[in-house]
Every structure is written in C-alpha cells, then in structure tokens.
Amino acid sequence: MSAINWLLVWEATLTLAVILSTAVTLLIFTLPTSYSHFHPHEQRETDFTEADKTTSPEASGYAYFRTHSHHGVLKQDASVQVVVLGDIGRSPRMQNHALSIATHGGHVDLIGYTDSEIHPALRAHRSITIIPIPSFPLPPPTNTLTFLLLAPLKLAWQLQSLYHALGYLTAPTKWLLVQNPPSIPLLLVAQTIAFVRNTRLVIDWHNLGFSLLALRLGTHHPLVTLASWHEGRCARAATAHFAVTDAMCRVLASRWNIKAVALHDRPAAHFQPLTKEQRLAFLRTRPELQSGRDFDLETRSWRLLVSPTSWTEDEDFALLLDALSLYATARRTDPVLPELRAVITGKGPLQAHYKTLIATMTANGELHGITITTAWLSTTDYAALLASADLGISLHTSSSGVDLPMKVVDMFGAGLPVAGWSRFEAWPELVTEGVNGRGFGSAGELAGILQGLFGREGGELEGLRAGAVEEGGRRWGGEWGAVAGELFRLRG
Known part of the structure; x- marks a missing residue:
C-alpha cells in the first residue's frame, strides 16, 4: 500500500476516534443528574388525588402510603x-x-x-x-431476506x-x-x-x-x-x-x-372461575358467538374452545386446524360429537396467513360444524372468556424446551382445563396429565382428545376442570x- 493510502487510512481512523471520543464525552457530561447514583424515591401526600384517597385507596396505593408514611413522606x-x-x-x-x-x-x-x-x-x-x-415503524418481515435486511435498521x-x-x-x-x-x-x-x-x-x-x-x-x-x-x-x-x-x-x-x-x-387475581349465571351473561355479550342459539352452558349443543396465540413461528397453528378437520370428519359418523366454536385470541405476524387458510378450509367444507373466529379482548373480557370456555388449547411448542406458556397458567386461574403441545422438557412442571389437562404431540392426538372429552362419556372433562380449579388456587x-x-x- 502506498504512503498516500496509509495516510488516508490514518486520517480516517483519527477522525473517527475524535468523533467517538467527543460523543462519549458529551453523553457522560451533558446530563449529569441522569447518570448520578440511586437515591430513594420519596412519595408525598400531594402525589394522590382526592379520588385516590376516597374511592380507590387500595388501587392507587394510598392505603399503603397512609399506613407506612412518616410525617407525610414515604421513602421508597x-x-x-x-x-x-x-x-x-x-x-x-x-x-x-x-x-x-x-x-x-x-x-x-x-x-x-x-x-x-x-x-x-x-x-x-x-x-x-x-x-x-x-415501536419500530416498519411492518414485520414476511421472509428471511427481508428479516436480514430490516434487522440492522x-x-x-x-x-x-x-x-x-x-x-x-x-x-x-x-x-x-x-x-x-x-x-x-x-x-x-x-x-x-x-x-x-x-x-x-x-x-x-x-x-x-x-x-x-x-x-x-x-x-x-x-x-x-x-x-x-x-x-x-x-x-x-x-x-x-x-x-x-x-x-x-x-x-x-x-x-x-x-x-x-x-x-x-x-395466575393473577383477575383470573377467577365464574358461576353458571356469570358465564351465561358474558357469552351473550360476545359477537363471535351470536347465532340465535340457546347460550345455556348446560344444555347447548356446542362446545367452546379458546386458544390464545401470539401468531408466531413457535406456535404451530396449522396443527389445530388439522385436528379440527379430523374432528369434523369424525362427526360425520358419530352424531353424538357436538359442534365446536373456537375463539382464537391475540395478535401477531402470522395472523393474516392463517385467517386466509381458515377461510379456505371453511369454504371447502373441511370444518363442517366448526366455527372459528378471532378476537382481541380487553384484560377483563379475556379472563371472562377463559372462565366461560369448555377447553383451552395451547399450541406453544417451546423453542428452547425449557420455557412454559403463561396462557396455561391463566387458564388454570380461570378454572379452565387445557390441552397443550407437550413434547418438551418443562411441560410436566405445569400440567399434570389426566388431572388438570391433556398433552398431545400431533394433530391426530389432539383430535382424539377432543373426541374423548366431548363424546359419549363426558365425565373426564369435569374431572379436568376440578383439577384446573385446584391448580389455579396457587397464586402469583x-x-x-x-x-x-x-x-x-x-x-x-
């Protein structure tokens, strides 16, 4: 390399070093209070409104403040x-x-x-x-190439x-x-x-x-x-x-x-089992379920499934669709099997893809007697939906094998038994097979579980619900x- 090229490299390196050192210096010294060490936070009486004090002292934290503060100040x-x-x-x-x-x-x-x-x-x-x-303003990538291109940005x-x-x-x-x-x-x-x-x-x-x-x-x-x-x-x-x-x-x-x-x-405190009357009242408010049928939970001819999902790669939603298709086929020869309503909650990048697939399968008659709808619910309505369903479905496959889906915890808090993908190491830490849920490893196994729980016998589902209520008693x-x-x- 010529002397001139070496000189250019040296000047570029020196310029970059000066810029970086200047930026670091400005970062450290322009906002010194932001980078000082911790001092205890002080909460005062004036931090609370009159409504906090009179109508919601527990929810606002005023009840704790009133009990633990000294001379109107609480050191946190x-x-x-x-x-x-x-x-x-x-x-x-x-x-x-x-x-x-x-x-x-x-x-x-x-x-x-x-x-x-x-x-x-x-x-x-x-x-x-x-x-x-x-949030990052661009839409999520749809393939590996766009993922790699967008990743640096x-x-x-x-x-x-x-x-x-x-x-x-x-x-x-x-x-x-x-x-x-x-x-x-x-x-x-x-x-x-x-x-x-x-x-x-x-x-x-x-x-x-x-x-x-x-x-x-x-x-x-x-x-x-x-x-x-x-x-x-x-x-x-x-x-x-x-x-x-x-x-x-x-x-x-x-x-x-x-x-x-x-x-x-x-489960958090807002996940609780509901009475028959409470479930009936809630289900009557849901547009996903309106079809002129009797909503009484004891006599209605259909069963309600709920599957919370983030619509991502670590949840194989196609498995659920295949299982429901197998269940629909079984219903043609076993009239005792009830119709199913499946409500899929959540948002995520693969939602549009699977909604298109659901529409195609429905049009082709592959989901006869099965209605699938999607919903994004408030915290309160989500908890009520879990408590009003007959069975929760977890499709979480665990990329590491050692994590657990919190959705199952929420289901137990609401007294809802679960059927979930169980082919990973940590699953038994959460679900006890045959006591509060059932595990599956294929679409065929899930279809068999649905037929067994909703078929002629019917007693196992109530036993699983009792186990879910008991497990849900262990709180956060x-x-x-x-x-x-x-x-x-x-x-x-």
Whole structure:
C-alpha cells in the first residue's frame, strides 16, 4: 500500500476516534443528574388525588402510603425499572412484577411499547410510572431476506429508543429488571446503564433469545451462534436471575454458568372461575358467538374452545386446524360429537396467513360444524372468556424446551382445563396429565382428545376442570413474595 493510502487510512481512523471520543464525552457530561447514583424515591401526600384517597385507596396505593408514611413522606428504598422490549399489554408477567413491587411499597418505572391495553391496575397505582418507547415503524418481515435486511435498521431504532428511555427519561433506580428475550439489544443497553448508574441488573428469563432466532434462521446460522454468545456474555453481568422453570435454571447453569432462581408463573387475581349465571351473561355479550342459539352452558349443543396465540413461528397453528378437520370428519359418523366454536385470541405476524387458510378450509367444507373466529379482548373480557370456555388449547411448542406458556397458567386461574403441545422438557412442571389437562404431540392426538372429552362419556372433562380449579388456587402473590420480594427486600 502506498504512503498516500496509509495516510488516508490514518486520517480516517483519527477522525473517527475524535468523533467517538467527543460523543462519549458529551453523553457522560451533558446530563449529569441522569447518570448520578440511586437515591430513594420519596412519595408525598400531594402525589394522590382526592379520588385516590376516597374511592380507590387500595388501587392507587394510598392505603399503603397512609399506613407506612412518616410525617407525610414515604421513602421508597426499592425503586425498579421494569423493562419490556415488547408490548407491555402483552407481557402479563412483567405487568405482574410491576404491580407486585408497587403494592409492596416500591416505586416502578415500567418501560416498553404501549400498543395495546395495559392492565388498569397499573395505570391506577401512583407508584407506577409508565414510560412508553416507540415501536419500530416498519411492518414485520414476511421472509428471511427481508428479516436480514430490516434487522440492522430495527437494531439501531431499538438501541437509541431504549437508551433514551433508560438513561434520559427515568431517574436512577436501585434495580433494573428486564425481560429476556428479546436479548438483542436489550441486554447490552441494560448492562451499560446498570454499570454507569451502579444499578443492580436482574434478568427474568422467559425463554432463550437465540433459540427463538433459530426458529427463523436455523440452528447453525452464524447469527444464531453470535446471538448465543452475546446473550450469555451480557447475562453474566447481572446481579440476579429469575427463570420461569426449574428446567431453565438447569440449562442456564450448564450453558453459561448462570445461577438462576425459579419463579414460576401463577395466575393473577383477575383470573377467577365464574358461576353458571356469570358465564351465561358474558357469552351473550360476545359477537363471535351470536347465532340465535340457546347460550345455556348446560344444555347447548356446542362446545367452546379458546386458544390464545401470539401468531408466531413457535406456535404451530396449522396443527389445530388439522385436528379440527379430523374432528369434523369424525362427526360425520358419530352424531353424538357436538359442534365446536373456537375463539382464537391475540395478535401477531402470522395472523393474516392463517385467517386466509381458515377461510379456505371453511369454504371447502373441511370444518363442517366448526366455527372459528378471532378476537382481541380487553384484560377483563379475556379472563371472562377463559372462565366461560369448555377447553383451552395451547399450541406453544417451546423453542428452547425449557420455557412454559403463561396462557396455561391463566387458564388454570380461570378454572379452565387445557390441552397443550407437550413434547418438551418443562411441560410436566405445569400440567399434570389426566388431572388438570391433556398433552398431545400431533394433530391426530389432539383430535382424539377432543373426541374423548366431548363424546359419549363426558365425565373426564369435569374431572379436568376440578383439577384446573385446584391448580389455579396457587397464586402469583405467594410465589413472587418468596422469590422476588425477598431479593428486592419488599415484604410488607
């Protein structure tokens, strides 16, 4: 290489170094208060409205304030940034974390997308501040090529929006609790903020991020290998780890030498069984079910299935359609089998594809006697729908084999038995076969379960419902207090 070329390389490198050092200096010194260390949050009488004090003292946190404050001031030593790189409204576990921290006397900055309804209890509580971050403005990719092309743009968008929210829009906190996955770029940003602010980073493991990426790119793709390295490298910097299953704790220990504590999902308080009258009243309000039939749950001639889904690659919705098609075929020779109504709840990238497939199968007569509708429900209506159904269907296949679908926990809270994909390691931690649910590994097995539960005998379904009610009696509050409450020193 000529001397002139070397000189150009040197000048370019020097210029880049000056720009980067200047940017870092400005970042550190322009907002010094944003990067100071944690100081306990103080809550005062003036933070509450008259309505908070008179009509909703429990929901607003005023009842706790009145009991624990001194001279009109409550020092909240446990302040936590709860971060979801996703839609807060579709992250029930992190919403539960935030509400539990607040109701036990802590202060919460809840950070994430606000594309759907957030539980009203979170908005009502004066110890919870919701900090929205903007969603990536482009539509989700439809194939691998567009995914790879859009990935750098989405990464840059998420980096700046996360860093701005965690470092500029919120004051320093004692704890930073993040949901994983997604791992990229959340863990890197969280690790940086925690280091600069001397904040204690806690990772709540819902799954393994690289295993979800492998669903799209394949297990041996270089980006999957890089993602696995990044996930383990960043995660080891955390102070503590929660995981949704014992199996995941074992995998984290063996793969990355990470010591995690199991914090199992349990149903929140708003998931409750309903009486016959309550179910009847709710079902009469649902447009998905209106057809002039008698809605009495004891005598109606059809059965109601509910399948919550995120319409993503880790849920094989085609399996359910194949099973329903097999059930429809069986009904032609067994008139005792009832008609089925299936309500599919949720939003996601594959919804349009499967709605087209449902329409095609219906037009071809493959789903005779079966009606499938989709719905996006409020938190209250979703809980009521689960409590009013005959059987819940979980299609979660688990990319890692060690996570669990929270939708099943919600079903148990509502007293709804479940049939779910069971071919992964952690399934027995949640469902006891033949007691509160049934597992399947193929469309044929699911069709057989539906025929057995809704056919001539009918007694097994009631037994499963009783088991679901019993399992649903184990609630989030007790599980959270013994694990997360101890870590955050929140027991009152």
